[in-house]
Amino acid sequence: MSAAAQRWSDALAAWTIPASILDQAPQSPWRHETATFVVDETLDREVQSARVAREVLPAASGTVLDVGCGGGRAAMSLVPPAERVIGVDADPRMLAEFTSAAASVGARSMTIEGRWPDVAVDTPVADVVTCHHVAYNVADIEPFLMALTAHARLAVVMVLPTRHPQTAFNAAWKHFWDLDRPTSPTDDDLVAVLAELGIEVERWSMPRPPLASATADPATRVPTLRRRLCLSEDRDDEIAEYLESAEPLWASTHTVLRWPGQP
Structure with missing residues (x-):
């Protein structure tokens, strides 16, 4: 493991939730709601990441492999010119959404259930590989x-x-548990890993892209924060009061990275 990769690993290890909190959690704080990642009217096919991918896709009969595909928002933003999309995800619910989304845009599709790179040996090569928010x-x-x-x-x-x-x-x-959480790793740390692998990367910035419309429902705010913080339903009034003045502080800028394939 390179020095940069070790720093990345160590930084992620610091995000471990203390056992005293995690063991009493009613739900896993790491679970993702399928509705957050479905393809719907919020999908923007002109975001920087889609433009960067389309620049290198063939004009016809292109293939996209979407790793950690969720409901397929990354892959479907490239149809057309992509005509075949391959989705890899560990969650079968996400893969079902991916298949449905591909059918709705007229793309041929294939799905592979499992974690990357464990399932890489069973996964076809594609023209472009996308990997968003993984x-x-x-x-x-x-x-x-x-x-x-x-x-x-x-x-x-x-x-x-x-x-x-x-x-x-x-x-x-900090408010609910008096727990200080990490602030790293960052996009710069990932670029450092790629550099130590000898991979030359192109890099762009873009505004945080929209999520599926279900995430805009105010009714989801309290249960989402409750799950993330390992809290129980009897804290809902307190959570709602907290959210009145303290929304989650999402990163407003996302980084797009592109590098050459080596099949």
């Missing part, structure tokens, strides 16, 4: 990145917030 979940980052690169004929396009997304809840953790 990197901060990966402690062993070098094999993850190398497998992405090996599956791209033309390029890998990765998107991540400039800082770990869970920093949005740091103030809430």
Whole structure:
């Protein structure tokens, strides 16, 4: 493991929730709601990440491999010119949404259930590999990145917030648990890992892209924060009062990275 990869791994390890808090949690704080990642009317096909990927996609019959695909927002923003999309995700509910989204836009699709790079050996090579909002979940980052690169004929396009997304809840953790949370790793730390792997990266910034419309429902705010903070339903009034004056502080800027594939 390179020095940069070790720093990345150590920084993610610092996000471990103390056992005294996690053991009493009614729900897993790491679970994602499927509705957050579905393809709907909020999908913007002209965001920087989509433009960067389309620059290298063939004009016809292109293929996209979407790793950590969720409901397919990254892949479907590239249809057309992409005609075939391959989704990899550990959650079968997400893969069902991916298949449905592909059918709705007229793309041929394939899904592979499992964690990357564990399932890389069963995954076809594609023209472009996309990987959006996944990197901060990966402690062993070098094999993850190398497998992405090996599956791209033309390029890998990765998107991540400039800082770990869970920093949005740091103030809430302090308020409810008097717990100080980390602030790293960042996008710069990932670029450092890629540099130590000898991968030359192009880099752009873009505003935080929209999420699926279900996330805008005010009714989801309290249960989402309750789950993230390992709290119980009897704290809902307190959570609602807190949210009146303290919204989660999401990173307003996301980073787009593109590098050549090496199939």
